[in-house]
Amino acid sequence: MNAVRVDSSAPPLDVQRVRADFPGLARRINGKPLVYLDNANTAQKPQCVIDAVAAYYTQHNANVSRAVHTLGSEATALYEGTRDKLAQWINAGSREQVVLTSGTTMSINLVAWSWALPRLRAGESIVLTTMEHHANIVPWQLVCERTGATIKVAPITQTGELIIEELFKLLTPEVRLLALTHVSNALGTVNPIALIAAEARKRGITVLVDGSQALPHMAVDVQALGVDFYAFTGHKMFGPTGTGVLWARAGLLDGMPPFLGGGEMIRVVKFSGSTYADPPHRFEAGTPNIAGFIGLGAALDYMQSIGIARIAAAERELLHYATARLLDIPGLRILGQAADKAAVISFLIDGVHAHDLATLIDADGIAVRSGHHCAHPLMQFYGVAATARASLSFYNTTEEVDRCVDALERARKMLA
Amino acid sequence: MAVENLYRQVVLAHNREPKRFGEMPQPTHAGAGENPACGDMLHVALRVDDGRIVDLRFSGEACAVTIAAASMLGDLMVDAGADRLQELRVRFARLLLGEACDPALGELAALAELARHPARHRCALLAFEAVQAALSNAPIDAAAADAARAATTAAGGDR
Numbered sequence: 097m098n099a100v101r102v103d104s105s106a107p108p109l110d111v112q113r114v115r116a117d118f119p120g121l122a123r124r125i126n127g128k129p130l131v132y133l134d135n136a137n138t139a140q141k142p143q144c145v146i147d148a149v150a151a152y153y154t155q156h157n158a159n160v161s162r163a164v165h166t167l168g169s170e171a172t173a174l175y176e177g178t179r180d181k182l183a184q185w186i187n188a189g190s191r192e193q194v195v196l197t198s199g200t201t202m203s204i205n206l207v208a209w210s211w212a213l214p215r216l217r218a219g220e221s222i223v224l225t226t227m228e229h230h231a232n233i234v235p236w237q238l239v240c241e242r243t244g245a246t247i248k249v250a251p252i253t254q255t256g257e258l259i260i261e262e263l264f265k266l267l268t269p270e271v272r273l274l275a276l277t278h279v280s281n282a283l284g285t286v287n288p289i290a291l292i293a294a295e296a297r298k299r300g301i302t303v304l305v306d307g308s309q310a311l312p313h314m315a316v317d318v319q320a321l322g323v324d325f326y327a328f329t330g331h332k333m334f335g336p337t338g339t340g341v342l343w344a345r346a347g348l349l350d351g352m353p354p355f356l357g358g359g360e361m362i363r364v365v366k367f368s369g370s371t372y373a374d375p376p377h378r379f380e381a382g383t384p385n386i387a388g389f390i391g392l393g394a395a396l397d398y399m400q401s402i403g404i405a406r407i408a409a410a411e412r413e414l415l416h417y418a419t420a421r422l423l424d425i426p427g428l429r430i431l432g433q434a435a436d437k438a439a440v441i442s443f444l445i446d447g448v449h450a451h452d453l454a455t456l457i458d459a460d461g462i463a464v465r466s467g468h469h470c471a472h473p474l475m476q477f478y479g480v481a482a483t484a485r486a487s488l489s490f491y492n493t494t495e496e497v498d499r500c501v502d503a504l505e506r507a508r509k510m511l512a
Numbered sequence: 513m514a515v516e517n518l519y520r521q522v523v524l525a526h527n528r529e530p531k532r533f534g535e536m537p538q539p540t541h542a543g544a545g546e547n548p549a550c551g552d553m554l555h556v557a558l559r560v561d562d563g564r565i566v567d568l569r570f571s572g573e574a575c576a577v578t579i580a581a582a583s584m585l586g587d588l589m590v591d592a593g594a595d596r597l598q599e600l601r602v603r604f605a606r607l608l609l610g611e612a613c614d615p616a617l618g619e620l621a622a623l624a625e626l627a628r629h630p631a632r633h634r635c636a637l638l639a640f641e642a643v644q645a646a647l648s649n650a651p652i653d654a655a656a657a658d659a660a661r662a663a664t665t666a667a668g669g670d671r
Contacts, residue, residue, distance in 0.1 A: 126514070126515075449550075449552075449573075449574065449575035449576060450550065450575075451549075451550055451552075451575040451577070451632065451635060452519070452575045452576045452577070455515060455518065455577075455629060455631075455632060456515055456519065458515070459514065459515035459516075466550065467549055467550045467551070468550060468551045472551065475551060481550055481551035481552050481553070481573065481574075482550040482551055482552065510519060510524070511519070511524065511527070511576060
């Protein structure tokens with residue numbers, strides 16, 4: 097399954113026009129125009145998102161769901177309005193299946209503590225893949241330490257693709273959960289989630305998908321994917337930091353105890369014992385990131401106005417262009433050459449450390465990430481400590497890719 | 513351009529041909545430093561006599577800043593001990609904060625531009641961390657190591 101749906105009838109993107117929507121892109125770094133190629137880390141924010149956050153603080157500032165005054169109603173309507181937009185965006189089924197969290201990490205931890213911890217037993221296991229982000233490894237290790245369950249790891253090929261038949265072999269009767277990423281943050285690989293989830297469900301295994309890197313690049317229909325839990329983050333899809341979502345298949349949240357206790361998540365509190373609100377509020381203790389979610393609502397409106405198909409098409413073009421240009425650099429090797437790939441390019445240059453590359457090209461205003469990308473096991477698989485990673489968004493241009501390539505060439509000549 | 517002040521010729525030269533890199537046959541102490549930001553690991557082996565480093569060897573793959581800093585620090589640590597390392601560490605910290613160049617830092621002073629690259633401080637400090645770890649670690653029992661090696665090779669070893 098290729099999750100990137102491209103409507104070829106859509107007119108192409110006017111990149112200069114969309115760039116004008118992002119004030120951050122006008123920055124100059126070290127006297128040069130910024131070339132922002134660290135989108136997989138966090139995306140730049142359009143002015144409409146910044147304005148929505150500012151409008152909340154200047155016009156509607158109040159707490160949500162607990163004030164009867166006008167401002168409280170306005171804030172609640174705006175905040176809950178984002179839940180509706182999110183539900184529609186991912187085809188959630190109902191708004192009650194959309195838990196608002198601080199990000200993917202919290203979404204996964206919520207499942208670990210409220211779903212996995214009460215269920216898993218010694219002798220049972222969780223299947224992960226080699227390409228997982230630490231946020232989809234460590235919560236499960238914490239669960240295993242407490243339950244005696246174990247982790248099994250599905251292997252990948254040198255090109256960075258899951259070996260599907262090996263993954264299926266691991267889905268044995270003692271497996272309770274399969275947790276895997278939709279799109280690899282370090283390699284760009286798009287995993288065939290619908291195919292994998294269908295097999296896991298057939299074997300009675302619950303499936304959690306880390307969708308952090310998928311949402312910014314492609315249309316995601318969680319029901320069509322056939323998964324049980326889908327976690328993602330708002331700041332990579334042009335929204336504010338500290339916003340995230342946990343979607344759960346209908347009915348799953350009902351059987352889960354609260355994760356964090358506090359205000360907002362209760363029905364009745366007595367010292368003899370409290371009763372809890374229904375999902376999703378059961379999992380939303382305390383005052384949430386109100387401004388952040390209002391901003392995320394604006395980000396969804398913005399993506400809607402551009403069109404996810406046009407975003408995907410623009411990024412696919414950029415990925416092809418950047419891949420070809422980068423491979424012209426002598427000694428450059430790309431990690432991750434999956435057939436289905438998002439616009440993420442991890443690379444190494446012979447004899448040059450990624451940190452030195454990133455520092456040297458930053459002098460030319462170019463922002464890429466260097467390091468292990470929170471994926472130690474993947475780096476161990478490839479036998480490298482660190483890579484440089486250029487991750488592209490629809491607002492990037494071929495001229496920016498050219499500037500990056502030129503800067504990398506200069507850095508290579510200096511160090512190699 | 514500021515970045516060329518960091519990647520100066522002396523730094524690039526130390527990176528290309530780092531001093532005291534390689535294996536040491538019979539170290540008395542060993543340690544390592546790790547940079548969690550990139551996963552780089554720098555190992556160091558020391559031969560220590562009466563609290564003074566007689567010889568040292570670094571190993572590992574790391575960025576130019578880490579390699580150059582290790583190569584430069586090695587020069588300053590031969591015939592010196594833990595007190596010297598501590599003193600250099602304090603002087604180097606001042607350099608990272610942008611204070612005036614300190615001749616006591618020798619070639620390490622060439623890394624002064626790091627004051628403008630806080631994200632890279634850890635790279636340069638890795639060598640200090642590794643040597644500190646090696647000096648803090650319990651000495652390697654050379655006699656026991658020799659005995660173990662002798663037991664697994666033919667009688668009448670090569671000593």
